[in-house]
Amino acid sequence: MEQINAIKGIPLHYARLTSHPYGTRGEQRDFLIDSEFLEVLKTALAEVFAHCPLGTPEVITTAGIFVDKPGQHGNGKAFDLDAIFWSTNALVTLNFVHQKELYLGIESFLRKHFGIVLNYYYTNHEDHWHVDTSVNVDYHESSKSETLYLQMVLKFIYGKAIIVDGISGPQTRAITRDVFDQLNINTPITTKVNYLKFLDLTGKIAFKLSEAKNSPLQLFENLSDVVEALPVQHKNEVMQALNSFSDHAETSQWLTAFEDKHHDLDAVISEVLNT
Ligand SMILES: [Zn+2]
Incomplete structure (x- = not known):
């Protein structure tokens, strides 16, 4: 094991403290890590x-x-990723609901290297990705975490x-075949080379979408998704306030103007x- 406080020059911080709560940049720390895993x-x-476009x-x-x-954590062979901070942007894993494209772009590339990736939909992993190399990179239908990722993308x-x-x-099988056909990837997904191609293309597509889906209309839709996920007792009140904002004549005219620029998945x- 070795001690690190950065990876390839990117400082590693800890943000699960009262003074540096989750979702902030936190403070730089030393971490022990297995050398091969590093x-x-x-x-x-x-x-x-x-x-990543950022x-x-x-x-x-x-x-x-x-x-x-x-x-795996006991051997320094697992990593829990809370958040990533750029100069003017951040991906906080707990924000999956309104950062889906960026989140899934990052996860697609992580999955090319780690056989285990536990994400937002996996029990107790809403607020971080757990990655480790205890199993090989491939797709098994029986794997809950791999199937969650597949269904999410x-x-x-x-x-x-x-x-x-x-x-x-x-x-899931039928839709997977359709998408593989559209991407010109051979099936089945359980063949490693096909799965890796899928991860790679999906990562690139998700990142492109994360750039394209940045219009005010899209950001407004992201906000609606967040409200939709609120507990019922808060949801109705916030939803009504949000609707009266978006239904206002001037606001709706302004939002409608962005509709033409909506991304085109195809x-x-x-x-x-083609690149
Ligand atoms: Zn973990």
């Missing part, structure tokens, strides 16, 4: 940020690497009507396939 982490993050970040916050407990990146429950069945896909 190499995988470096390679993975280099690939993420080579493709480039190399200024800070990464982690909930921990070596933790004195059983499992089918729904939120490829716009398919699919239930995200982590259980693969006829619906155009983004062919752009990525």
Whole structure:
């Protein structure tokens, strides 16, 4: 094991303190990490940020690497990623609902390097990605975490009507085949080379969408998604206030003006396939 406080020059911070709460940049810390695992982490993050439209970040916050407990953390071979901070942007994992494209772009590239990635929809992982290398990179239908990811990108990146429950069945298989055909990737997804191609293309498409879906109209829709996810006792009041804002004649005229610039998924896909 070795001690680090940065990865490839990006400072590693801790933000789970009263003085530095979750979602802030936190403070730089030393972390113990297994040397071989560190190499995988470096390679993975280099690939993420080579493709990410926001480039190399200024800070990464982690909930921990070596933790004195059983499992991969106990060997310094697991990483909990809380948030990523660029100069004017941040991806806080708990904000998945309104940062879906950026979140899933990052996760797609992480999955090319880590056999285990636990995300927002996986129990107790709303506020961080857990990544480790305890299993090989590939897709198994029986894997709940892998199927959650698959269903999330089918729904939120490829716009398919699919239930995200982590259980693969006829619906998930059929939609997966459709999207693989559209992307010119051979099936089945369970063949590693096909899965890696899917991760790579999906990462690139998600990142392009994260850039395109930045209009005021899209940001307004993101806000509606967040309100939709609120507990019922708060939801109605906020939703009514939001609706009276968006239904106001001047606001709705202003928002409608952005509709033409709405992203076109097919155009983004062919752009990525042709580069
Ligand atoms: Zn973890």
